[in-house]
Amino acid sequence: MKSIYLIIFILIVFTNFVHSRWIPRKENINICDKLDEYVISLYSEEQFLNYSDVKACYELTPYNKTKAIQVIEAIKENLKGFYALLDQAKEEQNPGFALRPIDLISELDLVLKNNYSYEFQFIYDVADLINELRDGHTWLNSDNYHKYNFQQGLSMYSVIRKDGTQQIKVFNDTKEPNNIDCQVIYIDDKPAIDVITEFARNHTYWSRDLSARFNSALASLAFGNGDFFIAGQLFTSRNQLPKNPSISYTLNCNGKISKITREWQVPIYDVQYKSPYINGASVGKATLIFDAFIARFYILQDFGVVLISTEDILNGDSDLEYHFLSDIAIGFKLLADRGIEKIILDLSNNGGGQIFAADYINKLLFPNIQKFPVDYKVNNISIPFIKETAKTKRGTGIFHYKSFISAKTNCPFDSVNDFVGNNIYTRGGVQVRYTSKAFRNDTTLYSGNFKFQIPPKLPWTEKDIIILTNGICLSSCAIITQRLAEINVPTIAVGGFPNTRFSFAQYAVGGASSTAEIKPIFNQLKNLDSSLVSKLSLPENLTLYFTLAEAYSIKNPNEVMDYAFRPADYQLYYDERSARDPSQLWIKAAKFFRK
Ligand SMILES: *[C@@H]1O[C@H](CO)[C@@H](O)[C@H](O)[C@H]1NC(C)=O
Numbered sequence: 001m002k003s004i005y006l007i008i009f010i011l012i013v014f015t016n017f018v019h020s021r022w023i024p025r026k027e028n029i030n031i032c033d034k035l036d037e038y039v040i041s042l043y044s045e046e047q048f049l050n051y052s053d054v055k056a057c058y059e060l061t062p063y064n065k066t067k068a069i070q071v072i073e074a075i076k077e078n079l080k081g082f083y084a085l086l087d088q089a090k091e092e093q094n095p096g097f098a099l100r101p102i103d104l105i106s107e108l109d110l111v112l113k114n115n116y117s118y119e120f121q122f123i124y125d126v127a128d129l130i131n132e133l134r135d136g137h138t139w140l141n142s143d144n145y146h147k148y149n150f151q152q153g154l155s156m157y158s159v160i161r162k163d164g165t166q167q168i169k170v171f172n173d174t175k176e177p178n179n180i181d182c183q184v185i186y187i188d189d190k191p192a193i194d195v196i197t198e199f200a201r202n203h204t205y206w207s208r209d210l211s212a213r214f215n216s217a218l219a220s221l222a223f224g225n226g227d228f229f230i231a232g233q234l235f236t237s238r239n240q241l242p243k244n245p246s247i248s249y250t251l252n253c254n255g256k257i258s259k260i261t262r263e264w265q266v267p268i269y270d271v272q273y274k275s276p277y278i279n280g281a282s283v284g285k286a287t288l289i290f291d292a293f294i295a296r297f298y299i300l301q302d303f304g305v306v307l308i309s310t311e312d313i314l315n316g317d318s319d320l321e322y323h324f325l326s327d328i329a330i331g332f333k334l335l336a337d338r339g340i341e342k343i344i345l346d347l348s349n350n351g352g353g354q355i356f357a358a359d360y361i362n363k364l365l366f367p368n369i370q371k372f373p374v375d376y377k378v379n380n381i382s383i384p385f386i387k388e389t390a391k392t393k394r395g396t397g398i399f400h401y402k403s404f405i406s407a408k409t410n411c412p413f414d415s416v417n418d419f420v421g422n423n424i425y426t427r428g429g430v431q432v433r434y435t436s437k438a439f440r441n442d443t444t445l446y447s448g449n450f451k452f453q454i455p456p457k458l459p460w461t462e463k464d465i466i467i468l469t470n471g472i473c474l475s476s477c478a479i480i481t482q483r484l485a486e487i488n489v490p491t492i493a494v495g496g497f498p499n500t501r502f503s504f505a506q507y508a509v510g511g512a513s514s515t516a517e518i519k520p521i522f523n524q525l526k527n528l529d530s531s532l533v534s535k536l537s538l539p540e541n542l543t544l545y546f547t548l549a550e551a552y553s554i555k556n557p558n559e560v561m562d563y564a565f566r567p568a569d570y571q572l573y574y575d576e577r578s579a580r581d582p583s584q585l586w587i588k589a590a591k592f593f594r595k
């Protein structure tokens with residue numbers, strides 16, 4: 001069974017469609033079919049889909065109010081039943097976050113008061129409203145209207161100059177390479193920084209913290225799928241049909257001012273980015289000593305650097321997953337055997353993955369570390385799932401009380417009622433019921449055949465480790481970094497705005513789920529009320545993702561991690577070189593090792 005704590009790796013936007021079938025041209029072919037044909041056809045001459053064609057395709061489906069009401073009702077029921085943070089989202093939030101209080105249920109109803117011409121406009125409004133939670137686990141995906149990745153062929157980054165001023169520059173331009181490193185002064189005739197900042201504030205949701213969102217709007221290097229790639233760049237790479245067909249950029253290239261206009265296009269083929277400073281095994285002057293695929297181990301000067309991507313590349317194949325985790329233990333042991341006394345953990349642009357992997361890495365480094373306890377919402381929608389699952393022999397993991405260990409007794413729960421508990425908290429001005437606090441029981445949840453070697457004993461303490469991220473360290477990544485920060489491992493966040501310390505990670509939760517994951521459970525639990533099942537069912541091609549279990553701090557036991565503002569201890573900035581050569585950042589980060 002696919003693991004339940006799998007969190008969608010949202011950083012890589014795949015544009016390489018499968019070129020597998022030749023679809024014969026049909027009579028009366030419509031524009032959408034034509035686009036599909038370009039994408040799938042082996043013989044297609046086209047490099048890009050055009051904005052106007054995709055728009056024409058989307059405009060084939062008119063808005064249907066009856067269907068819209070069904071969509072809104074099903075989303076509301078799922079959120080009320082399962083979304084752990086629904087009520088806390090109504091509260092005034094920490095000023096460190098760029099976040100307004102949001103009563104999602106009432107605001108979803110308001111969407112129905114708008115008039116729309118086309119279905120996609122309605123879907124985008126609902127998706128944007130849910131994104132206003134700025135909760136990376138909670139979002140709406142439409143297979144129909146989030147299908148294409150619109151790009152500009154250009155990406156940007158931000159540097160802080162010696163005089164302290166901030167600039168936007170061209171990171172790469174696949175159409176006109178001469179534009180690389182030119183300053184972007186204006187975007188659509190408005191100051192570039194303001195445009196990117198406002199876009200980050202309104203239209204991105206990979207952090208509650210604006211600085212991290214600003215980073216996500218721009219391009220930066222990420223490690224994943226066994227290599228480096230460009231992540232983020234949400235400003236120039238979008239999965240919703242942009243409002244306008246093009247964007248203009250006013251550039252300053254060594255004093256020469258020019259204005260270019262770029263149409264939005266959907267590339268059919270993927271172009272891989274290659275940094276000039278990353279050469280096979282080495283990054284700048286750092287030498288690779290071990291490659292564990294989801295982690296890489298380098299030595300630079302006299303310290304170690306470990307890149308960690310917790311992504312679930314293996315699609316829940318637990319034996320292979322364990323194999324890679326064993327390799328991570330080997331990598332750390334090699335660093336220890338070489339006498340390395342200080343290590344940097346670089347988790348920049350880590351979009352999450354298996355919570356299990358995060359807990360494993362924490363335990364490897366600090367064998368006595370405790371996990372963040374978690375809980376679920378308890379109400380008349382979730383209770384039937386919890387109670388019916390308890391009756392099944394080998395029930396589905398996410399709702400089964402035997403998947404958890406009581407945080408109070410540190411033993412499995414005696415009964416389902418023991419798990420359900422009787423805990424009422426005030427959140428967003430209302431009384432909300434939650435289960436007993438619990439730890440996930442990894443043995444139950446991840447039952448592979450693979451046996452771990454006994455983990456090596458590693459020499460480092462919290463004084464010898466430093467964490468580096470660009471603020472985009474989500475979900476499982478946050479479980480590593482926020483947990484280690486609670487035992488005083490120092491943290492550095494790179495990028496953001498000048499002299500503005502910001503969150504190094506976000507979304508350390510106890511579990512995320514979706515309507516797609518809940519749906520098969522309807523069939524397994526025969527006694528679920530059929531009216532409940534129909535209330536929760538979304539139309540075909542729409543999936544709602546949500547935070548199912550919230551996690552609590554160990555340091556401040558009543559603080560929900562998702563809403564805890566935890567800025568990094570230190571801040572670094574990108575420059576022209578370090579944006580493309582992470583080893584430059586590692587050298588700067590090493591200056592912060594505790595003496
Ligand atoms: C997109 O537009 C260009 C220029 O108008 C054209 O050459 C190209 O064939 C179009 N692509 C598609 C997929 O229609």
Ligand SMILES: *[C@@H]1O[C@H](CO)[C@@H](O)[C@H](O)[C@H]1NC(C)=O
Nearest residue numbers: 063064065066067068070539
């Ligand atoms: C609108 O949606 C409803 C419910 O999905 C459907 O029954 C109805 O046929 C649709 N109306 C039109 C005009 O397509």
Ligand SMILES: *[C@@H]1O[C@H](CO)[C@@H](O)[C@H](O)[C@H]1NC(C)=O
Nearest residue numbers: 110111112113114115116117
């Ligand atoms: C929506 O359309 C209806 C009927 O065409 C009209 O009465 C109403 O005022 C419109 N509402 C808005 C918010 O434009």
Ligand SMILES: *[C@@H]1O[C@H](CO)[C@@H](O)[C@H](O)[C@H]1NC(C)=O
Nearest residue numbers: 195197198199200201202203
């Ligand atoms: C961003 O949101 C604010 C407040 O809702 C709004 O006034 C502004 O027009 C929005 N800007 C963009 C670029 O969407």
Ligand SMILES: *[C@@H]1O[C@H](CO)[C@@H](O)[C@H](O)[C@H]1NC(C)=O
Nearest residue numbers: 172173174180271272273274
């Ligand atoms: C720009 O992108 C192209 C294609 O991805 C890549 O080959 C090239 O190395 C990049 N150039 C720079 C300077 O980043």
Ligand SMILES: *[C@@H]1O[C@H](CO)[C@@H](O)[C@H](O)[C@H]1NC(C)=O
Nearest residue numbers: 077379380381529531532535
């Ligand atoms: C759940 O309880 C609410 C009131 O607390 C009620 O309005 C709703 O109909 C109930 N839902 C179900 C599925 O029983």
Ligand SMILES: *[C@@H]1O[C@H](CO)[C@@H](O)[C@H](O)[C@H]1NC(C)=O
Nearest residue numbers: 405410411412441442443444
């Ligand atoms: C986890 O569950 C297994 C059975 O699935 C049980 O044997 C084990 O004791 C549990 N772990 C803890 C720490 O309670």
Ligand SMILES: *[C@@H]1O[C@H](CO)[C@@H](O)[C@H](O)[C@H]1NC(C)=O
Nearest residue numbers: 061143144147539540541542
């Ligand atoms: C769902 O998506 C598929 C593939 O894009 C499409 O053929 C189908 O018509 C869609 N169904 C609905 C109800 O939108």
